[in-house]
Every structure is written in C-alpha cells, then in structure tokens.
Amino acid sequence: MIFMADAGDVERMQRIINRTRSYGIQVVEMPNWQSRGATWDRVPSYIIDHHDASTIKAGEWGSLGLIVSNNLSQFQVARCLDGVPKIAVCCAGRAGHAGLGGPLAGMPLNNANAYAYGAEKANNGLGEPYTDAANYATDGLFRACAIECGRDPAGFVYGHKEWAPLRKIDPVYSMQWRRGRVVAFQATGVEDDMDWSTRYTHRRTGYTTEFENWIGETNVAANAAAAIAARVEAKLDALAGKLSDDESVLLAAIRADAEETDVRALAEALAPLLPSDTDPTAFAEAVADALARRLAE
Numbered sequence: 700m701i702f703m704a705d706a707g708d709v710e711r712m713q714r715i716i717n718r719t720r721s722y723g724i725q726v727v728e729m730p731n732w733q734s735r736g737a738t739w740d741r742v743p744s745y746i747i748d749h750h751d752a753s754t755i756k757a758g759e760w761g762s763l764g765l766i767v768s769n770n771l772s773q774f775q776v777a778r779c780l781d782g783v784p785k786i787a788v789c790c791a792g793r794a795g796h797a798g799l800g801g802p803l804a805g806m807p808l809n810n811a812n813a814y815a816y817g818a819e820k821a822n823n824g825l826g827e828p829y830t831d832a833a834n835y836a837t838d839g840l841f842r843a844c845a846i847e848c849g850r851d852p853a854g855f856v857y858g859h860k861e862w863a864p865l866r867k868i869d870p871v872y873s874m875q876w877r878r879g880r881v882v883a884f885q886a887t888g889v890e891d892d893m894d895w896s897t898r899y900t901h902r903r904t905g906y907t908t909e910f911e912n913w914i915g916e917t918n919v920a921a922n923a924a925a926a927i928a929a930r931v932e933a934k935l936d937a938l939a940g941k942l943s944d945d946e947s948v949l950l951a952a953i954r955a956d957a958e959e960t961d962v963r964a965l966a967e968a969l970a971p972l973l974p975s976d977t978d979p980t981a982f983a984e985a986v987a988d989a990l991a992r993r994l995a996e
C-alpha cells in the first residue's frame with residue numbers, strides 16, 4: 700500500500716466531483732485533497748454514512764477542519780442552512796472513518812476503510828433536523844459515488860451504526876429511508892422554503908443569518924487553517940519566544956500536517972488569514988526558507 704492517493708484514485712474522485720456538481724450541488728475542494736490518504740488499490744464498493752456530532756454553534760461546516768487535518772473521511776456534507784446544497788471533498792485516498800466493526804456486505808471484519816468511502820455530515824446527532832438542502836446534497840453525493848464506482852446505488856450505502864452497531868449510533872435516521880432516497884434521486888435541485896433556514900437559525904441558535912453566511916463557504920479554508928493552527932499551538936511553547944508571528948502560524952500548520960506536509964497547499968489554506976496583498980506561495984516559501992536557515996544555525 701502506498702501512503703498517498705494514486706492517479707486512479709484522483710481521477711475517480713474528480714469524476715465524482717464533476718457528477719455531484721452536475722446535480723446542482725456545490726463542491727468545495729479542500730487544499731491537497733488529491734494526495735491525502737493512502738492509495739485504495741481497488742475501486743471502493745460502498746460509502747459509509749456518518750454524522751460528525753458537531754454542535755450547532757460550529758456552524759455551516761461543523762467539524763470540517765478536524766476532518767481534514769486528521770484525514771477522517773473523504774467527504775463532509777454541510778448543514779446547508781442557507782438552502783444551498785453543498786459538500787466538501789477532503790481526500791482522494793483512504794480515510795479513517797469506520798473503525799472496528801463488520802463484517803458487512805462485502806466489507807471484511809474491521810477493514811471497512813479499505814473498501815468504503817466515508818461521508819461525515821455536519822449534525823449534532825441529538826435530534827438536530829437535517830435541512831432539505833443537506834438531504835439533497837447527501838443523496839446526490841452518494842448516487843454520484845455509486846455511479847462513478849460502477850456500483851448499483853441500491854447496495855452502496857450503509858450507516859456507521861450498521862457497521863458498528865455496538866459502538867455507533869450515527870446517523871440517527873433510518874438507513875432504509877436514506878437508501879430509498881438515493882435510489883429514487885432525481886437531479887431536480889432543492890425546492891426548499893428559503894425562509895426555513897432563517898427561522899431555524901434564529902429560533903434554534905439565536906445566530907443571525909449574516910453570521911451563518913460569514914462562517915459558510917467563503918471561510919472554509921480559513922476555518923480549516925485556523926483549526927490546524929489552534930490544534931498544535933501547545934506544541935510550539937518551547938519555541939514561542941523565538942519565532943515571528945508569521946513563522947509561528949506556518950510552523951504550526953506544518954507540524955499539524957507533518958505526515959504529508961505540502962507547504963504550497965498549506966499556504967493556500969492559510970492565505971485567507973494573511974494580508975490581502977500577500978502571494979501565499981511566495982510567502983510560504985520565504986517563511987520556510989527563513990525557518991530552515993534559523994534552525995540550522
């Protein structure tokens with residue numbers, strides 16, 4: 700097994716992205732998705748359906764930053780509170796989402812990650828309703844994956860709770876219901892009541908629609924980068940007094956992603972945090988060069 704997605708994995712994922720977009724679903728491509736995750740060495744035969752147990756206050760994209768930085772699934776479905784169906788693609792290779800369980804269908808005991816894509820969905824799993832747009836995005840994504848993997852959509856989708864019934868409750872809805880929707884899926888778009896999301900956010904969380912928009916799609920990269928930087932803040936204590944602010948941010952991101960660091964991709968993710976006139980690639984390389992020189996002294 701090669702510890703990086705191969706060309707076939709990337710090409711298949713690109714077809715999934717294209718097909719999902721053709722259904723009217725927005726697809727946000729997370730930096731470096733092409734190389735993240737080990738190569739499959741096979742065409743995935745299933746997708747496992749999850750929720751991320753994020754609180755509603757986590758906003759539109761829930762735990763997306765953690766999912767990317769820890770390579771926890773290939774896909775994240777947004778809450779879609781603005782009525783726009785949207786998903787994020789996190790990696791082309793294998794991801795660690797299923798854990799111990801099975802056997803189930805063609806997935807051998809404790810080895811679903813080698814046979815199944817995983818899709819997390821931003822949802823608290825404690826009764827938070829899914830928006831119509833999130834359900835549409837989920838159905839379309841699952842159908843696109845099945846078709847591009849050459850599989851019958853009817854036998855492609857399993858819930859995490861079906862894989863690991865003694866450990867897991869996600870997702871909380873009936874999997875028969877979800878499978879039926881995926882089989883019956885028509886790319887009609889969402890005929891949602893757009894006011895629904897506004898009423899929902901105001902009543903359930905007290906957040907303004909403006910806040911939900913702010914935390915939404917345009918800030919995905921910033922959210923992911925901020926999550927990466929925050930997670931390793933503690934590791935930098937020893938060096939904290941000796942680094943410039945720029946160096947601290949970039950070094951934190953690099954250390955968080957140490958197994959497969961791609962400075963350029965990280966710089967893209969960090970770009971929203973930088974002054975608007977900064978070229979992220981030049982910035983990243985300049986800081987990396989400066990750090991390398993100083994560490995060598």
Ligand SMILES: [Zn+2]
Nearest residue numbers: 749750859869
């Ligand atoms: Zn799960």
